[in-house]
Amino acid sequence: MISQEQFNDLVVNVLGRDIEDNLSQKKAILAPIDESQYLVAGPGSGKTTVIVLKVLKYIFVDGIEPSKIMVTTFTNKAANELKSRTVKWAESIISYLDMDYEFNLNELIIGTLDSIAEEYISRHMDVEVIDNFTSSAIMMQTLLKDERNNDKKLKQFFKRMKNHQGGISTSELNNQIQSLKERLMYDMIDFNEIRGHADKETVIYDIISDYYSQLSNRNLVDYSLLERNFYNLLSEDKLESLHGICVILIDEYQDTNYLQEQIYFKLATFAVRNQGNITVVGDDDQALYRFRGADIELFTSYLDRIKKSLNISPTTIFLQRNYRSTSNIVNFVNDFISLDDIYQKSRTTNKPPITCADNKKDSLPIFGMFRNNIEELSTDLSELIYKLKTGEKIELKRKGEEYVISLGENPSLALLTNSPKEISSYNKKRLPFFIRESIQYKDDDLIVFNPRGQNIESTEIVSILCGLILIHIDSKSKVQESIDNIPPRSKKTLRMWRKHAENYLSENELTITDIKEDKIDLISLLTTITDSISYLANESNENKIYHDIIKDTIIQTNNAINTDGYLTANQIFWHILVPIATGAIEIDDDLFDFSLEDNVNIMSIHQSKGLEFDIIIVDVGSDIYNNQVSSAFKRYPKDGGMSYNIEKYINTMVNSGYVASSTGRDEAFNDLIRRYFVSYTRAKKLLILVGLSSMKDGYKGDFQSNIKIQNVATGWSRDGKWHWEGLENLIQL
Template sequence: MISWDEYQLLARELLKRSIGREDNPAQHEAIKAPVRESQFLVAGPGSGKTTVMVLKILKYVYVDNIHPHTILATTFTRKAASELNSRIINWGNKIRDALLEEARNQDQHHHLEGLKLDQIRTGTLDSLAQELLGHPRVLEEQATRSILMQKLIRDDVHRHPDLLNYLKLMGNQQGTLSLTGMCDLLLELKDRIYHDLVDVSDYQEKIEHPGARLALECLEEYQKELVKGQLYDFARLESALLEELNTGEVDLADLKVVLVDEYQDTNLLQESIYFHLAKKAVGNGGNITVVGDDDQSLYRFRGATVDLFTQYQNRIRRELDVEARVIHLSQNYRSTPQIVDFCNAFLEVDQDYQFARVTSKPDIKATRTGKGHYPVLGLFRRDRKTLARDLSRFINQALYGEGYHIEDLTIKLDKKDSSILMASPLEYTPHSARRFPHYLRHFLEEEGLEVYNPRGESLERAPATELLAGLLLECLDPDKSVENSLARLPSKARSNFHQWRKTARKGIILEEVRTEWKGIPELHLLELWYDLLSYTPEEDVVENLRVEALTRTIEQATHFSRFQGRVIPGEEESIQEVYWNLLIPLATGAIEVDEMLLNQQPAPPNRVNIMSIHQAKGLEFPLVVVDVGSDYSRIHRSHAYKRFPLDGDRASHLEDELRAYSPLGEPVRTTRDRAFDDLIRQYYVAFSRPQDLLLLIGLSPVKDGYRVDKERVYIPNVATGWDREARWPWRGLGNLFLI
């Protein structure tokens, strides 16, 4: 339709994107590639990979005349898919409008008028699977937990010592294992079986641990429940798509271009799907391009296998005889040179980690220009309260005041969002002890700053939950007769029910609600729920997010409830369903504000964000504070897995258990090495989020050590630059500017 030179000009003038060879050779080669060229794009943080994907897609449409409906692009999250689709249509329409004004003839004008960019398929792999399979009913994680929890409690399997021992072994867990923890481990086992294409019959034949057999029996019962209700979880959904691709039941006759983002977090099941799509696209004279960064692979605990990325060229050559051209997108447009240098140095600390990376990988290079290039800072204090107080003052002065002054340095940032990243944003331990995020919230609010931490409190403890769940209990089961009839009710659930009822009885709302619903022969749980919401006070965005998590759980429960969400007063079984499908999972911690919900709900502006590192993936902020040790005042085995693994994590143990029965074969790297690799990647993601300023925080012993008798003992910690051989090249953190 137009030439490459014309396309470059339009990109520069309309979209303000320079894609010439002299601007960024790697981006230029990635976007300009001919239709038949498959590519392997290794994209470092802040390298403009979304821009490359969008301009690559639009180049296929406007330069190569590829029809939009033959292009498919997948991303890791719904939010990323929405952003990709929005940018394709926005930029694509700008180009189309400009071309319409200059259309050379009637045919070209007619072609441009009929161009429908919304025919380009963008979405997650799961949304694609739903579309191709005819939109079956898919359960989210909260609902799958509820189904499995019912099976465990009703059959009393959750108390079986063999099952408990096996799950603790798989989870590498000492001490007690909660009911929710059991459900999570069983679901991880189920997902891993799907994701690694495990030969279950072979595994069943050879396993010796009696708890493993019980675990498989539980999962078999869970699967029967899904089949009976014609329901899918995400793993079963992807498996069904692969099956239909294998049998040729999915129509992909016109597919020509496949782009896959975040490929470093792909599993074997997904790779098999993508290779099917690639085979069709390449056969039609097109290509597959995958984009990702092995150093930012965070989801091995969800079944991802980073080796599929690091070995991608060999694997696609062997499977499809496709040569994928590797291009390294290494120019960083996000961060200052000081931050980029720090990130590069961090990756080079551990020499053994280099063997887990893409070969011949270049460092990322700082491309940003401008003022305000601050050193990487460190803030370490003797206790959590002092640390939280001083950090809050720093944030207020640096972002909202006249600047933070120390020695000859003045730090002044724009009044934009900041983010504090930590392994867990929970404000309390499971035993209700206060954690650093609790103190930080307190001192930030004292400084007059609003905080956004939707995962800071367990959902069952949140004020809105206590009131709404209490009202529900008092409306449906005021005399507790149904509650008392439930055999084997977990003690934690009973305790929370008691607390929720107390909360509901405190206000005047309860009698109004009872009066309104009294005498109705049948009601729908969702109707009652929405009515209860109208009685509750207007809450802030965090409470609304928590309420949304509960609402979605109720909506999902109608898919597998025998009564389909209907409640019949006096009909005990219909009320029991509400307990099993909503109230018991909620009371035992199985329902939470998950990442899927957070990705769909943008954070409110002008708040200090407290979030996990996983939540921050793909985001950027002017100021990023990374907690590298607010939990560590001494060396203790209980937190070794978070800072310096002594052995493998739960993902490693599951891999070791199942990979012998998978086409992947047993892992090459040791259990402990994989746990170390994951920690390095996790903190690399954290350190590469900031645009202007990176600040590391922790307790003083993390930097200085502590005394035992007359000896000084140091706390090994990957995040502060220790390698897995317990060497500390960054001893004392002299590479930081300490404040």
């Protein structure tokens, strides 16, 4: 072991991290082993550095064995980065001191809660964890059984949950039943109790019950059930290997659900018993996952909750110095987050504003680009992006001031939108489509990276891959055409796949041999097909992602349902091809294991969480022309939407006296404010807001001119006040 003074010196001189001028960071890092902490970490505040240095301090100063330290974070990618940096810095210290360190640094328990739960559960239970696709595929089978997807009461229930806005497809039904199922698990609701209270919606609980029966029969667990089993084993004190835990560090705690909180509190009893601590790190202003069951109050009320549950009194530390953004960007986001008075009530008590570590006076202002229509906007924005990425100096004069935008060659850049889809559900081209088209026309070497821009089942590589599977297992379409009770869209997709594959075979003068026996080694078939189209996967990073997702999905689903090494054509259709065709696959951000620096990146605001770019362009309304109710949810909410309604339904069902602590409209407003706060705080050097001119200047109605469009992103608060009227606070491009 070394002294705290030695460690402090090593942090500065060996690791190159000067914590002397940031007392909040220093206090968090050098805390005694038995001090639990509540770290409220603003954007760009160096929280990853703080977490890593805390771990190293526990190891080298306090002498805690790596195997007694647990760190959890939100994604596998973040967990891998945390572990990699911790081990690398630890090795640097060991090398510098020429230490003979006896413990194995790889025994640090660092991962997502799910990955850690899977590791420990596998020692006690013979189960296989299935991914979201396999879970969705099994749920889809139970939904389609006896044509329950056409049940009028089922559709009416979920239409009511979405406030009767539009119809509801089979795919959407499946997604919403999945969401309800997970919400019941994450809120630790007694399934039989709520099922007993159900009225017209009892079919939902029949579907969920059948789903769990299928999992049980095959020794499978999904992620929510995995966490519940982990909690049960902890409650029954069956995980003795965790009794020695001394330190629990939890990142992104603002996106924790109730079940996860209870797991962490169980683990905390071990740490405190061993004279250790539990420390949570998060930021209520960056909470984005309420729709997945996360509860922001678990973070904002954390001090009271852990005191009441475990009699622990954590030390509160605010990490608010921002090392990412310029002073103008920091001032802009501080202003934005303070506009709505009601929102302030949902924030952590006594939360200070963000401060800027770099107060250079020559930082660029916040810019805006607003045009009359999507074509003008996309043309001018593409030209601007091209100039910025190629290092061209941009000079302009506005309001008597001269501005020069010069960020050098190839600065990192991302366009953030509510949805990165290039084609709308109404088959209308959106801003991401036009940006891709314009940029690629200008320069083939400038890559537009938008893997979520298309539905994965409609991409060329997936169409060919799945189409070749179709032709191999059902060359004459007999099985395909005999399948009833699947959505028309899915039937259309299956036919499209087959046509793509037939064209591929014809163009490449290839033939295939039919599989005569209805006993198919799917993995061997998949290997043959993916090997034959590997060149397509190498054409772009997007293609590689699509290829790898489909391949991994098919392999995992095969492993989950396969009992003797073979599947029938019918099984492959129902368990794999139909769910893919129905749109059950989501792209996992953990697959983005390559640099985003060189691309023109287009992504949703949720995707951008945890990332940073030199240039951030935020689409605040390229597809919003007026104040129509249909766009209210993404600019100025009228109600709580699906997440709030499901929340209210569950609580009312299990507690007849339930009274919501806030309205659905308020919850929706808070979510939207947090979403745009996250988007604006991704920018390091340059922040640009873009949209249609009507967003800035208003529009003309049938009986009224200059109608203003209310939009949280452009500075409106829920009391109807426009704080940034005319967007005069932006320098217009």
